[in-house]
Amino acid sequence: MKRPRQARILIADDEPLYLQTTGELLRNEGYHCTCVSDANAAIQALQNEPFDLLLSDLSMPGNMKLELLKESRSKHAHVPLIVITGVPSLPTAIESIRLGIADYLLKPVKLEDLLGSVQRALRQAEISAPKTTTETSETSPPSAPNATDRINVESSAFAEIIGESKPMKDLTEIIQRVADSNANVLLTGESGTGKEVIAKAIHRLSARHAAPFQVIDCTAVPDSLFESVLFGHIKGSFTGAVKDQTGLLTEADKGTTFFDELGELPLGSQAKLLRAIQEQTFTPLGTSKPVTVDTRFICATNRSLANEVDAGRFRRDLYYRLAVIHIDIPTLRDRSEDIPLLANHFLKRLRPPESNIEGFSKEALERLQSYPWPGNIRELRNVVERALALVRTSTIEVSDLPQTLRNDLPTPLSAIQDLTEISRDEAMESAEHEYLIKLITKHAGNISQSARQAGLSRQGLDKLLKRHKIRAAEFRP
């Protein structure tokens, strides 16, 4: 399989050495970089070529009044922008943030910080692409805070939510209603249904939109580090605390904190989180000075938290605190009429600029619509990306789709109305197939991680995947 296309990054900086080294570093990481030395050249490049990310210096010719930032936010709002400056100033930082930048870094930037920021911005940009190119130039930046810009803020927040089915229309209506309240929101739904996309839309539509949207992946924070990551610590407060560290909750002050995979939060961490939510105050490790924050919590899980509560694995009091508003996101198979729309959306976003690929054949679209999508929108996106790498004509055919969509594989259990109509063996086979697709989707095609979660050896899982004709590589980003 061909590798997916490289992300295209435009770097604008008037320091030649910085420009050259940043370009080289990012190229070595596999990105496609275009380097320019002033704001006008950057504006020109943005008009002439499609980019996935803009890295921009602040003080350079043509940008004294942040012209590049303003132009890029008003005409190319879907291209995330990372500001890198050697001359930090509070007013420009505030103005940049108001304009909706993805990150603000100070020179000299460590390679790992730069790469982390680039990867984050590209990941988040997946959810901020406009529906059509025409809309791109008409969409205003999401951060204009006054009431007259409300309509633009709304269209921008929803531009990333593709779907015209009844479940999606109901969902967008709910989002609009809850955005302005300060109530905590619990989003449930299968993996890849768009919980993070929805959380972000709620944030963008809320009065908090100019402040950070802080993502905390509960699976990535070990119980033992939970307090230090969330609340912060001072140097020397524990072994390994080599410098002062601000907590993620402090960084989310006035904004929204999004707890992803909340169901995975260990019980010990749940107690600490509950205290912080109840009091909106916590004490960073090694200090005795409490810090108060004002942040709204949006949490997401693909587990049934109510069941987790009943099983004693999730605190009931924390559940009630966080699930003040509960939104269940529909699966893709529950809104299969959106599949052609989504498939074409991903095709337009992911095809190389020089490509002549126009769309899908009727049969390919039918296959896409009849497939149950256990990995939901993420899986659909991966399928389109893979097809784009394989297609040799201007139309994506059934033969460009992965085997799981080409073959007549077991009907997934969720699509069978009366389970007793099939044999026990067929039911077990379907359940196993569905489980494996979900597992491998969740771990983005990583076999070792999937095997660990399933309690299998790597070889054991490999064998199972082969038997079910599932290719892990097709689930990798």
Ligand SMILES: Nc1ncnc2c1ncn2[C@@H]1O[C@H](COP(=O)(O)OP(=O)(O)OP(=O)(O)O)[C@@H](O)[C@H]1O
């Ligand atoms: N309504 C939508 N329109 C277009 N793209 C969407 C939509 N919802 C989700 N996506 C895309 O689908 C992918 C998965 O979305 P997201 O990460 O929000 O799902 P999730 O439910 O949070 O997944 P997980 O439970 O695995 O964390 C992303 O590429 C996102 O951009």
